[in-house]
Amino acid sequence: MTSSSDALAATARAAESGGPARTRAAVMKRVRGTVSLVLRYAVAAAAIGLAWELFSVRFDSPVLFPGPAKTAARAVELIEEGRLQSDILISLRRILIGFAIGSLVGALAGLAMGSSRLIADLFRPLVNFFRFIAPTAWIATAMVWFGLGEASKISLIIYATVFVVLLSSMIGVGAVAPNKIRAARCLGATDRQIFFLVTLPGALTYVLTGMRMALMNAFMTVVAAEMIAAEAGLGFLIYNSRQWMETDSIFVGMLALGIVGLIADRLFVLVSRTLLRRFSFH
Amino acid sequence: MSATRKSFYRGAACVVAFLVLWEAGARLFLVPAVLPAPSQIAAELVSYAATGKLGYDLLMSGQRVLVGFAIGSLLGATLGLLLGSFKASQWLLEPPLQFFRFIPPIAWLTPVLIWFGIGESGKYVLIAYTTTFMVMINTYAGVVGIRQNQLRAARCLGATRWQAFRLVIIPTALPHILNGMQIGMANSLQTLVVAEMLAANEGLGFLIINSRISLSTELAYVAIFLLGVIGFLADSSFRAFAARVAWKYKLA
Amino acid sequence: MAGSYIDFSQVDFRYDAGLGPPNWILKGLDLGIERGEFYVLLGPSGCGKTTALNLLAGFEHVHGGSLTVGGRPVTAPGVDRVVIFQGDDSLYGWLTAQENVEFGLKLAGVPAGERRRKAQQQLDFVGLGKQGHKFPSQLSGGMKQRIQIARALVCESPILLMDEPFAALDAQTRAILQDELTTIQQRTASTVLFITHDIGEAIILADRVGIMRSGPGSALKEEIEIALPRPRRRGDPAFGALYDRIHAILSEEVTRVLRREQASQ
The missing domain is CATH 1.20.5 (Single alpha-helices involved in coiled-coils or other helix-helix interfaces)
Incomplete structure (x- = not known):
């Protein structure tokens, strides 16, 4: 979310410039952008920290509402015990496996449904029903079918990922401009070639957008699943700490979720931008 | 054909x-404990509905979602409109918004339980938060993404700041508010289920988790089925509303 | 040139590039437009002609020199200087054509009945009297630009600012709208600043054409009076002569831009 005014100013600048210093200006702009972003995050973190501190002082109950200092101290303890790292890794592992499988299945199914009228007709009603069932509603069922181990959580994350990616991929196939397909056809492409050389690259941005949304869903689902049925992971940390009234541990878990989620999202955007840059231009 | x-x-x-x-x-x-047949689920749906308890569960779940959702939509739209309209708040607000996006509303369940107890107010707060957040970031994005020429046209036709806000920014943000509400409703249902699984004695989420104790798997499937139906109906009504009532706000 | 109705005097404008040197768009622009004059500003793309219009509209502010209208400095957008934008994205998609035209009157608090009457008058005037109930998305590009013109005219603004308003239209529609605009301007006697890169359009419309140098740090290069009688015809030999003359001046600037672009690659 860059602010539109910035973007507009940048476009205006690009359009109206044309001096020889263009490349240097571009480097400067990038440096300036990074500096400003870091500054913004620093200011935001400081503002939140301050508000949090003030609030906790007012609340005056370290048990019910610990301040940043107490939370930080607890975070250090949890890290020294090794619990925080292991909980993060356990949750991440579940997310990554489920997200990978779910994205793959979702993308394949979505591309198939987007390309074939028959397949779309057959499965649309079922997909449209199941996608409206909250993944969290399946938690009890997943436990019955797959036990209390990893499989139950991973299956839930697959469910949370599949439909988002499927829908997005299907729309992506539909969004490939008809003239791109006609151009390929009149240059002599077979159906197979059209799919792999035109449709698939054309739909890729949509697949990726769906995956990015699904990643957020995966975080939500893993937390829910771990709160109800797990012995480890960030969701477990957050929920289980309630029994001992360790609100500071709960805050540590939530902060960790926010940070890990943000990093995962940024990494996903970075990787998809660098590896697949050319596909994002239509 | x-x-x-x-x-x-x-x-x-x-x-x-x-x-x-x-x-x-x-x-x-x-065996039905693993996966009951559709006919068994249907039979259970009928018999449980006949006892009148299902109505109560639906009522409780519906009330929780609707109250929280209404508060959240109002709050989210207001916040999004205000925050999007001021440049300083854009600069300051985006980083924390990005951060809080990744703390699932469900994670707030634990602190909410500690602060508000297991009564109804905690559930309203949780659903309201879920909705507020989604509506707010969508509204905010809508306001920030407004076409510069539409604002400029208003200004050169003599609009005051308040007029531009009321007559240009709000109509532009409207489809985004609706979109946020649509996603917010779906997320609220997710949050509701978990909240009812962990901290309630009635409602669809409770039926699902309780089936493990009562050994009535059919009932859990009834609840799952109804959740799907509710989600579908909510989504369709948003679509219908957007298409019939709010259609002109979608147009460029 | 001091004392003109619209008066750009030694106007500078830049975009700040943070740590780098500022990016000068306009440097020492002198430009005067008289009351009731149809002035066309012509120049290679990126020369800052839109910037000049945005300054006059009050969307941007000068960094040096002065810009006045009727002796008063321009500080903010105002209903005395209504802009007709290039694209149709300045129309409000949720309002009908009629409501779009009424928009300025509504802002000024004109009662609904009078608003409707005046808007209908302008819609008739631009030939869309029966299309008022339609939404912008249901109208063609030419119709949408007519709505924009009606929306500006209804405010009875003494100055109209037009930023390549016909650039996105097909050639036939453009020619028709150019003729209509000439009629409108003669009837309303408003002062017009019209931006374009189309030489033919400039000659058809203008009382005076100002040709800008290529940027950065652009200013006016030359001004040419167009004394041809109206309505003007493109087949007219005098039109051809003017065209060649302006083309020669402009192509020097365009060549400079091209050469610089090649050098920077």
């Missing part, structure tokens, strides 16, 4: 095949 009818029959055939396979599979190979 027309193309739409053909699509319909194909879809219906697939649904029927799915149900038949499920029915046969469940009756031949599985």
Whole structure:
């Protein structure tokens, strides 16, 4: 979310410039952008920290509402015990496996449904029903079918990922401009070639957008699943700490979720931008 | 046969095949505790509804979602409009918004339980937060993404800041507010289920988790089925509203 | 040139590039437009002609020199200087054509009945009297630009600012709208600043054409009076002569831009 005014100013600048210093200006702009972003995050973190501190002082109950200092101290303890790292890794592992499988299945199914009228007709009603069932509603069922181990959580994350990616991929196939397909056809492409050389690259941005949304869903689902049925992971940390009234541990878990989620999202955007840059231009 | 009818029959055939396979599979190979057959679920739906308890569960779940959702939508739209309209708040607000996006509303359940107890107010707060956040970031994005020429046109036609806000920014943000509400409703249902699983004695989420104790798997499936129906109905009504009532705000 | 109705005097404008040197768009622009004059500003793309219009509209502010209208400095957008934008994205998609035209009157608090009457008058005037109930998305590009013109005219603004308003239209529609605009301007006697890169359009419309140098740090290069009688015809030999003359001046600038672009690759 860059602010539109910035973007507009940048476009205006690009359009109206044309001096020889263009490349240097571009480097400067990038440096300036990074500096400003870091500054913004620093200011935001400081503002939140301050508000949090003030609030906790007012609340005056370290048990019910610990301040940043107490939370930080607890975070250090949890890290020294090794619990925080292991909980993060356990949750991440579940997310990554489920997200990978779910994205793959979702993308394949979505591309198939987007390309074939028959397949779309057959499965649309079922997909449209199941996608409206909250993944969290399946938690009890997943436990019955797959036990209390990893499989139950991973299956839930697959469910949370599949439909988002499927829908997005299907729309992506539909969004490939008809003239791109006609151009390929009149240059002599077979159906197979059209799919792999035109449709698939054309739909890729949509697949990726769906995956990015699904990643957020995966975080939500893993937390829910771990709160109800797990012995480890960030969701477990957050929920289980309630029994001992360790609100500071709960805050540590939530902060960790926010940070890990943000990093995962940024990494996903970075990787998809660098590896697949050319596909994002239509 | 027309193309739409053909699509319909194909879809219906697939649904029927799915149900038949499920029915046969469940009756031949599985016990109801693992996977009840569709007919058993339907029977349970009827008999449980007849006792009148289902109505109560639906009422409780519905009330929780609707109260929280209404508060959250109002709050989210207001915040999004205000925050999007001021440049300083854009600069300051985006980083924390990005951060809080990744703390799932469900994670707030634990602190909310500690602060508000297991009564109804905690659930309202949780659903309201879920909705507020989604509506707010969508509204905010809508306001920030407004076309500069539309604002400029208003200014050169003599609009005051307040007039520009009321007559240009709000109409532009409207489809984004609706979109945020649509996603917010879906997320609220997710949050609701978990909240009712962990901290309630009635409601659809409670039915699902309680089936493990009461050993009535059929009832859990009834609840799952109803959640799907509710989610579908909510989504369709948003779509219908956007298409019939708010359609002109979608247009460029 | 001091004392003109619209008066750009030694106007500078830049975009700040943070740590780098500022990016000068306009440097020492002198430009005067008289009351009731149709002035066309012509120049290679990126020369800052839109910037000049945005300054006059009050969307941007000068960094040096002065810009006045009727002796008063321009500080903010105002209903005395209504802009007709290039694209149709300045129309409000949720309002009908009629409501779009009424928009300025509504802002000024004109009662609904009078608003409707005046808007209908302008819609008739631009030939869309029966299309008022339609939404912008249901109208063609030419119709949408007519709505924009009606929306500006209804405010009875003494100055109209037009930023390549016909650039996105097909050639026939453009020619028709150019003729209509000439009629409108003669009837309303408003002062017009019209931006374009189309030489033919400039000659058809203008009382005076100002040709800008290529940027950065652009200013006016030359001004040419167009004394041809109206309505003007493109087949007219005098039109051809003017065209060649302006083309020669402009192509020097365009060549400079091209050469610089090649050098920077």
